[in-house]
Amino acid sequence: MVLEGLGKSLNSALKRLFNAGAIDEDLVKELVKDIQRALLVADVDVNLVMGITKRVEKQALDENLPRGVSRREHIVKVVWDTLAYFLGEKAVPLTINPGKPNLVMLVGIQGSGKTTTIGKLARYYQKRGIKTGVVCADNFRPGAYSQLKQLAERSNIPFWGDENQKDAVKLAKKGFNEMKKRGIELILLDTSGRHREETSLIKEMKSISKAVKPQEIMLVIDGTLGQQAGSQAAAFKQATNIGSIVITKLDGSAKGGGALSAAAATQAPIKFIGTGEGMDAIEPFNPTKFAGRLLGMSDIKGLIEKVQEAQIEIDEDAAMRLMKGQFTLTDMMAQLKQLKKMGPIGKVMEMLGLQYKLPDDVAEIQEDNLNRFEVIMSSMTKEELDNPKLLKSSRLKRIAMGSGTDTRDVRDLLKQYNQMKKMMKAMGKQRRGRRGGGIPGLPGLDGIR
Ligand SMILES: Nc1nc2c(ncn2[C@@H]2O[C@H](COP(=O)(O)OP(=O)(O)OP(=O)(O)O)[C@@H](O)[C@H]2O)c(=O)[nH]1
């Protein structure tokens, strides 16, 4: 999970609030202290921490509660809003004019994750129907050319580069023209990361951008830098008025909270975050949603977006059914396939704001398992598929024979089914529990009903 440590501490601070008796000034002070500690551990700048906690303190005991909102709910909302505010408040998407060549140049110091991010962004936009291509203007690091070329080829994304050209400006110009000729709508330009510090980085950024006039320059910052990310973001923001930020490596970094808040403080919009080494580990950055997830508030809309991104069809009803655990074997198969497309199930659970530890064998659903299950299920009757309880010993034998498998395999399938059913039920309970204490005005399950 992204910023797992911070999320856990904030979540337990809120839990204490919910478990406490009466809510008074002392309790709020304690909550504020817990939040302070959590943020400082996540390397959030001390001044920002003070700003955050002051705001929470001031608003938490505000006398005017909106109608129908309890004090506890109000406090959760205050914490949520405050965190979102300090993460940049509004989501700022990348604007792409369809049908035109939109050039986006990525810059950043050595190893910050530019090339990887280009690969991820290209896939992200390609999936959304935008003709995307990548250009290598990194003439510095040996291997940079083939790294990007391979990433692009793996995802069927048009690539342009020239290993023999040593002039970055020429590479950028030529690449841009080539992509325009091919009718590419989003052209992602990869630059070299020879720079160890901001000044020389900005110098190169200026000379390339003068030549190709990108529509946007994205600064890629390594999230493991923590609050140090702020100085890079600030220098960059000052040097360009078309700048946005991507923070990478937020997976597994304890300091990500510091990087995000420090970058957001410079008012350069953070547009994406990198959450892993895989090519789908990128998310558009939405401060409100992100803060909600940190606090353990679920966001089913986020899940639905993720589902759409995976190019599969699932609607809110299906998501609800999944939550209620009302499913048959046929449903299970469909869910397994969908979850697989969406990526690791753990991630999906995370989007739902659930911290449910999955049994390993549920988490690791392998392709051949799925295929085997399908074969087995094709030997079942509709009645059996709808009501797996019918599957007693003699039927198991018949099904195993019919599908050319072993009764053990059929039992495996049922075991998987029962586990998933149990899990879905548990999830459903968690959700219902949360819904009971629903907070008006906050995105959540209530909002979509
Ligand atoms: N865990 C994790 N690793 C990442 C992420 N983004 C990039 N990386 C890793 O960071 C390393 C450097 O990534 P690159 O994309 O090559 O970085 P770069 O900025 O292009 O590097 P140079 O071209 O040498 O300046 C690689 O090992 C990537 O797999 C991320 O979001 N999470």
Ligand SMILES: [Mg+2]
């Ligand atoms: Mg690179």
